[in-house]
Amino acid sequence: MRILVANDDGYLAPGLAALVEACRGLGEIDVVAPEQNASGTSNALTLQRPLTVWTAASGYRVVNGTPSDCVHVALTGLLPQRPDLVISGINNGANMGDDTLYSGTVAAAMEGYLFGIPSIAFSLSEKGWQHLDTAARVARSLLEQVLAEPPGAPPWLLNVNIPARPLGALAGRVTTRLGRRHASEPVIRQSNPRGEPIYWIGAAGDAREAGEGTDFHAVAHGHVSVTPLQVDLTDHALLPQWSRWLATSSGLT
Structure with missing residues (x-):
């Protein structure tokens, strides 16, 4: 068993070290992580400059790019297996x-997941690393279970959110769907030292769809939220409607 570990908070993040420790004994571990905090970079790949990889004192491989860069480079040439x-x-x-x-x-x-490998994302529900030990214990338990009893034919992709609570205060694990948020708060406008305008992205909007069955509801009630994800963004329910609309339009064929 070989496990690749990555993150987006950077190679020095406590959460990365906790996840690596949670994997001890499960197999051979390779860690490839960003040099800097790369939160909010989504699936971006760095295409306009070369990437460098160096090895930290911890043994982690460090990439001066995005989280997706880390996994992509690892899978397409960096790792021997x-x-x-x-x-x-x-x-x-x-x-x-x-x-x-x-x-x-x-x-x-x-x-x-895009490379056909079972994959899991783990997140602690609140910033500040409080109860990181709980998250690590939950991660270990889930990893042991999926390795012993895979949930289905690979690949599969899980998004796991762990309440920031003591282990004994957790209410168990539940399977969830993604909730929805309201639109983000407005940008914050400031001025740089030269008096020129600069803008900070506003805070995320509050939960809009957070009813029972959603990840928001589960975490708020002390449950570990496990959400199976997919990449297909096609709106399958509306495909027939759009097909009829195109068939009756007078635009270019």
């Missing part, structure tokens, strides 16, 4: 609902 599992995290903060579209943590796992 293809891993059996790709895991990402433990992220400093939740990745639920619409967050998954922006998340570098989820993107790193998704890159493994």
